[in-house]
Amino acid sequence: MTQDSRAKNSMTQNAALVQWVEECARLTRPDQVIWCDGSAAERDRLTKQAVDAGVLLPLNHNKRPNCYLHRSNPNDVARTEQLTFICTPTKEEAGPTNNWSAPDEMYARMRTMLDGSMRGRTMHVVPYVMGPLGSPFSRVGIELTDSIYVVLNMRIMTRMGKQALDQLGDSGEFNKGLHCTLDVNPDRRLICHFPQDNTIWSIGSGYGGNALLSKKCFALRIASWLGKTQGWLAEHMLILGLESPRGEKTYIAAAFPSACGKTNLAMLTPPPTFKDWKVTTIGDDIAWLRVGPDGGLWAVNPEAGYFGVAPGTSYKSNLNAMKMVGHDSIFTNVALTPDGDVWWEGMDTEPPDGLIDWKGDAWKKGSKDKAAHPNSRFTTPMTNNPAISPMADNPQGVPISAIIFGGRRATTVPLVMESHDWTHGVFMGATMGSETTAAASGAVGVLRRDPMAMLPFCGYNMGEYFGHWLAMRRNISRPPKIFLVNWFRKDSEGNFLWPGYGENMRVLKWIVDRVNGRAQGVPTPVGVVPHAADIDLTGLEIAPDSIRRVLAVNNSEWHAEMESAAKFFGTIGKSMPSELAESCRKLVDDLDGAAAEERPAASR
Numbered sequence: 001m002t003q004d005s006r007a008k009n010s011m012t013q014n015a016a017l018v019q020w021v022e023e024c025a026r027l028t029r030p031d032q033v034i035w036c037d038g039s040a041a042e043r044d045r046l047t048k049q050a051v052d053a054g055v056l057l058p059l060n061h062n063k064r065p066n067c068y069l070h071r072s073n074p075n076d077v078a079r080t081e082q083l084t085f086i087c088t089p090t091k092e093e094a095g096p097t098n099n100w101s102a103p104d105e106m107y108a109r110m111r112t113m114l115d116g117s118m119r120g121r122t123m124h125v126v127p128y129v130m131g132p133l134g135s136p137f138s139r140v141g142i143e144l145t146d147s148i149y150v151v152l153n154m155r156i157m158t159r160m161g162k163q164a165l166d167q168l169g170d171s172g173e174f175n176k177g178l179h180c181t182l183d184v185n186p187d188r189r190l191i192c193h194f195p196q197d198n199t200i201w202s203i204g205s206g207y208g209g210n211a212l213l214s215k216k217c218f219a220l221r222i223a224s225w226l227g228k229t230q231g232w233l234a235e236h237m238l239i240l241g242l243e244s245p246r247g248e249k250t251y252i253a254a255a256f257p258s259a260c261g262k263t264n265l266a267m268l269t270p271p272p273t274f275k276d277w278k279v280t281t282i283g284d285d286i287a288w289l290r291v292g293p294d295g296g297l298w299a300v301n302p303e304a305g306y307f308g309v310a311p312g313t314s315y316k317s318n319l320n321a322m323k324m325v326g327h328d329s330i331f332t333n334v335a336l337t338p339d340g341d342v343w344w345e346g347m348d349t350e351p352p353d354g355l356i357d358w359k360g361d362a363w364k365k366g367s368k369d370k371a372a373h374p375n376s377r378f379t380t381p382m383t384n385n386p387a388i389s390p391m392a393d394n395p396q397g398v399p400i401s402a403i404i405f406g407g408r409r410a411t412t413v414p415l416v417m418e419s420h421d422w423t424h425g426v427f428m429g430a431t432m433g434s435e436t437t438a439a440a441s442g443a444v445g446v447l448r449r450d451p452m453a454m455l456p457f458c459g460y461n462m463g464e465y466f467g468h469w470l471a472m473r474r475n476i477s478r479p480p481k482i483f484l485v486n487w488f489r490k491d492s493e494g495n496f497l498w499p500g501y502g503e504n505m506r507v508l509k510w511i512v513d514r515v516n517g518r519a520q521g522v523p524t525p526v527g528v529v530p531h532a533a534d535i536d537l538t539g540l541e542i543a544p545d546s547i548r549r550v551l552a553v554n555n556s557e558w559h560a561e562m563e564s565a566a567k568f569f570g571t572i573g574k575s576m577p578s579e580l581a582e583s584c585r586k587l588v589d590d591l592d593g594a595a596a597e598e599r600p601a602a603s604r
């Protein structure tokens with residue numbers, strides 16, 4: 001059998017696609033090439049194959065129907081930013097925040113490693129659509145992979161199979177993803193993006209964001225570059241819908257760095273006094289945003305499932321997530337109970353005796369090692385989510401009324417504030433940062449600037465990315481309002497000042513009311529901050545001093561903040577838009593001119 005005939009299929013006549021698959025098969029030389037149709041029969045066949053090979057472990061089907069556990073290689077448990085490259089003709093195009101390599105050099109280096117790399121293995125051709133089928137937002141990708149685990153995860157995370165080939169037709173416009181696990185050796189691991197070629201090559205890892213090429217690689221790094229060249233935005237944002245007791249619907253997109261509770265916010269359960277409000281999920285991680293015919297900003301979630309962090313997920317922190325992972329889910333690197341169920345730290349139940357840890361070893365209660373890996377995950381179809389929005393699959397997307405930026409900050413940033421205008425909102429996003437947690441001592445962790453939560457995911461020069469955000473405003477005649485939030489502010493003893501989780505609904509309500517011109521706020525140099533009386537605190541036990549402090553704007557803290565932000569802008573170099581440096585200078589002048597130390601508390 002020739003390589004070419006091995007790659008033949010009956011699912012598509014798309015010449016460009018068939019030719020590219022054949023080229024990749026000639027390079028990697030798999031024993032067979034299988035085109036995935038996305039059917040239930042195919043899923044069952046691949047699942048059986050994965051179970052037989054020990055790649056998946058069936059869980060207790062009475063407790064968790066159709067659920068499986070996968071244990072990754074212990075050297076392969078997270079995204080590897082240091083091995084992730086943006087390969088553009090010039091270094092300037094990738095910018096100072098990305099690892100860069102010249103495309104020709106990287107292709108040549110990887111080709112050597114890929115040569116014959118699928119011998120003895122099967123190459124799966126995985127066609128997928130990012131975004132609702134038939135939507136003007138949507139894009140088609142093809143991932144070639146030698147991992148059944150990847151195929152089964154892609155089936156949950158994307159609209160995968162024949163439907164993607166139907167949407168592609170005979171167009172040559174598709175993302176070309178080539179993934180090979182090789183020997184899962186960190187020395188032979190590379191995740192490389194070639195934006196100009198709409199191509200991703202990933203080798204040496206089978207894990208999550210490195211291997212499910214639809215997610216961070218395509219839907220953020222490559223798509224952010226497509227968005228820049230085509231006039232739209234690909235963002236690290238959840239999308240949620242809010243319905244008031246009067247039936248008024250508002251859609252919000254929100255960017256937070258990893259581990260700041262994005263999945264929890266996307267499927268929040270409102271507190272009892274807000275029981276007549278409904279929160280629905282459109283997406284928990286990625287948003288693609290375009291200007292709609294009405295001049296507003298509209299968004300879709302390009303994904304079809306959730307790849308959520310398991311530890312910390314509990315009935316208290318995320319009731320909907322606990323319900324949705326009850327069936328038809330794949331778990332990666334969580335602990336296994338003796339009765340074939342899963343367990344992780346922060347689940348709010350005692351670990352049972354006889355637990356097996358994420359590496360497959362017996363785990364003893366009280367052990368200092370975690371039973372579940374801190375980055376262990378669940379993969380779940382979005383249709384499992386009891387709070388899924390009826391608009392989640394809408395080809396037109398949803399109209400976004402508010403954009404939220406947020407990080408984990410022990411000091412400085414108030415619970416919520418609204419930007420003065422679009423440029424100031426972009427400034428808020430560009431300067432956002434998150435601190436590493438500093439246990440109970442209250443000491444402030446290390447601050448990492450993570451603009452728009454996109455630092456690891458922007459596929460081109462960060463300065464140009466800021467410029468693109470500013471330029472988008474010219475086409476948006478009805479821009480959403482932009483807010484900055486911080487659920488994590490602490491007192492001097494290190495206690496959180498705000499309860500977070502479902503109580504964040506109160507902040508969302510203030511945001512909805514601001515969008516609709518109904519709520520008050522106090523203008524300060526850093527933004528419009530609510531007074532305590534402007535937030536609906538009914539039914540919440542919180543000390544008046546805590547709410548005062550969580551909303552306070554402290555001039556000296558903001559001076560330090562702006563000094564640090566200006567330093568960060570300096571690292572971006574000449575592509576940094578002058579408007580944002582100007583915003584920084586103006587804010588410092590306004591702070592100098594401000595008389596009061598804690599304006600919101602003092603002013604009303």
Ligand code: OXD
Pocket residue numbers: 209257258285307
């Ligand atoms: C994720 C991340 O996996 O942001 O979503 O790290």
Ligand code: MN
Pocket residue numbers: 236258285
């Ligand atoms: Mn993410």
